[in-house]
Amino acid sequence: MLAVRLLNNGNYEEINGYDQRKTFDDLHSGESKKVVNALLSHSFHEDDWKQVQDICIHHSSDQNSNVRGIAILCFGHLARIHGELELEHVLPIVKKALNDPSEFVRSHATSALDDIKFFLDLR
Incomplete structure (x- = not known):
């Protein structure tokens, strides 16, 4: 599966699969761009959805709104x-993020909630 993300300049960047070591290192780097890319890579390429979910739960309360927003988006x-x-575990986090001070987080929470409702057939 080709995974891409939209950059601020309007271009797209491919998100490649990371090995476990790089994922772990980047998630713990403290550098928001590395954390964001590791979250996206892991959500697109890791077979263990529960592991990814737990990592996203942890990062959904990050102080950085970019990290927080992407962690929420990855639930979708x-x-x-x-x-x-x-x-x-996930729905209360996503619903809380709908009221986050950051528009970035709120918009990703809306997207994630739409995907969760649609793909998990919630009414």
Whole structure:
């Protein structure tokens, strides 16, 4: 699966799959761009959806709004790609993010919630 993200300049950047070591290192680097790319890579390429979900739960409360927003968005990716989430853990986080001070986080929460509802057939 080709995974891309839109950059601020209007161009797209491919998100490649990372090995476990690079993912772990980047998630713990403290550098928001590395964390964001690791979250996206992991959500698109890791087969263990629960592991990705737990990592996203952890990063969904990050102080950096870019990290927080992407962590929330990745819940929607997981719903679409794997068709599974622990809704009792994820839905409260996504719903809370709908009221985040950051427009970036709020918009990704809206997208994630739409994907979760659609791909997990919630009404």
